[in-house]
Amino acid sequence: MNDAFLHVDRLTKVYQRGLLARQETFRLEADFTVREPSIIGVMGPNGSGKTTLFELITGSNSPTSGHVRVHGRDIHRIRYRERDRLAIHYHQSYQVRHFKRSLPNFLLEHAGSDYPMVHLFDEPQFNTQDGYIGFMLEFFQKLRREGRLVIVCLHPNEPFHLDILREICERFIFVQKGQVSEAPDFDTLVARPDVRTYLGRLAPRAA
Numbered sequence: 001m002n003d004a005f006l007h008v009d010r011l012t013k014v015y016q017r018g019l020l021a022r023q024e025t026f027r028l029e030a031d032f033t034v035r036e037p038s039i040i041g042v043m044g045p046n047g048s049g050k051t052t053l054f055e056l057i058t059g060s061n062s063p064t065s066g067h068v069r070v071h072g073r074d075i076h077r078i079r080y081r082e083r084d085r086l087a088i089h090y091h092q093s094y095q096v097r098h099f100k101r102s103l104p105n106f107l108l109e110h111a112g113s114d115y116p117m118v119h120l121f122d123e124p125q126f127n128t129q130d131g132y133i134g135f136m137l138e139f140f141q142k143l144r145r146e147g148r149l150v151i152v153c154l155h156p157n158e159p160f161h162l163d164i165l166r167e168i169c170e171r172f173i174f175v176q177k178g179q180v181s182e183a184p185d186f187d188t189l190v191a192r193p194d195v196r197t198y199l200g201r202l203a204p205r206a207a
Helices: 050-058 080-085 132-145 159-168 186-191 193-202
Strands: 006-017 023-034 039-043 065-070 087-091 118-122 149-153 171-176 179-183
Touching: 006 050, 023 050, 039 132, 039 159, 039 186, 050 087, 050 118, 050 149, 080 087, 132 149, 132 159, 149 159, 159 186, 159 193, 171 186, 171 193, 179 186, 186 193
Parallel strands: 023 179, 039 149, 039 171, 087 118, 118 149
Antiparallel strands: 006 023, 006 065, 171 179
């Protein structure tokens, strides 16, 4: 899998509480591969693990087990200040997420890249005025043309959010209760009963 653009390899993140009798409160599990530059859409209920997944992909959160590799490089073995040269996480109003440090930098590797290969946009705020949506969609597509991987997470609350995902995304990821699954296209995604339940009134009518 070293030739894959992004390889999320049997990744788990487990949160627990309690000092003596540890009790699991949440578990995220993900295993998927992206072999070439593309634009991927991500959806799922609040609290399902989408932001945790993004943090794990960019190395700002440490996995319980498994690995994330960008062009064969294990993101959690890269120096903290250089991880955003491989994968960068823009959270909501495009602020960049910071890293939690667990190892000293001298024990870690250099990124070997000057510009992020993977761009993750976590629920970007789309302004419907002044052509802003068109500007952002062109920006995503520009990154794609430059050979980057763009991952866009939206929590749809308006029909135009689904229109955005349908227009620009080549494949999809759905996250629910810590489980990550894939769909090859928009129609396949929105035909799934669990996705239609999640979308509620926004779910497209069946053909």
